[in-house]
Amino acid sequence: MAEHTIKSPLPGIFYRRPSPDAAPFVQEGDTITPGTVIGLVGVMKTFHQITADVGGKLVRFLVENEEAIRPGQPVAVVSDEV
């Protein structure tokens, strides 16, 4: 089993939901494909989507919802074992 981390290219606030009332983009354990949106980074009053660059099972998130993140920081772990 190989593990891969999804990184945020931007600093800002990490959000797991498209809006405060909506369901999270993905849950831990979900199967994702390259391009799946896993969260948003809010900075400068704009929101940028964080997308998976690989497919597999999203094993776990490494940052909390609404946590401040740095550029290049890993935000989730993906396993190729679905």
Next chain:
Amino acid sequence: MLEVRNGGFETTVQDYPGRIGMLSLGFAPAGPMDDYAFRFANVLVGNLPGTAGLEITAGGLVIAFQDERAIAVCGADMGARLNGQPLELWRSYLVRAGDLLEFDYLQGPGFRTYLAVSGGIDVPPVLGSRATYLPGAIGGFEGRKLQAGDRLPLGEPMTDPAQAAGRRVPASLIPSYSGYNEVWEVEATRGPQADPDYMTAEDMAFFFSHHWKLDAASNRTGYRLDIHKWQWARESGGAGGGHPSNILDNGYPVGAVNVCGDQPIILCIDGPTLGGFICNAVVAKAAMWKLGQMVPGWSYIRFKEVTLEEAITLLKQQDETIHESNLERS
């Protein structure tokens, strides 16, 4: 011509000092957030310091060149590569038709970086400037940030690109940027509404000593700082409004610290030109560049009080520093 392959997160055409003299008509100056790096990039490629170039925020820009030009990148490290080879910051290079310049994301402290091209970006001036004013959607390239497929015309170089290439800014003149969770010291004068008429002496002492956290929701319009319970010198704003931070609407200086109720907001170069809140301090013009390299959500600011005379001296020193005679051949 510059061909944009990827616009990155927020890349705009800017010039310096921007659209000045238009505050009374409601136009902020716009221009580069870090004018120190911007002007030095221009000087490196043989342009006048204010020539139109690109402001690259947080990275992601990819462009292809179609002419022989001198280029320089100054500011935050975004892992820039020219044809796959790492590009040194604060140094000029010669590029040729077909060369590819790519920026990754931020690799360390700082938030913006600047690309100057000999001859400059020759978009049409609007109200006397090529600077992009995003809230008004004017200037720059179609009044907006760049996107893939944009083709930017270039001006005629003033000097031979081959001669302008191969120069660098000496290490002593390259500023060091405060890192994540670190404090930037920012020179500021007392503003038009400070103590004793609007705030108390204790309020101002707190203002000049506190480490203010920069909110993630900060951009070229305004930099939001911490909420603070001020003492205030007045019970209310009188004719200006119910809260003691209210005044009758008046013009705002660029770089003003505008206190809206409990929240101070630095009005940046795309900021509002007038309003009805007090301004208890104004960032010295020579310190405005520091705002451009702060990371929203991560940087802290301590305001260092300077007199108007000291602020003017700082500006004169800065203007003299950003000069071709200070460059080294590399």
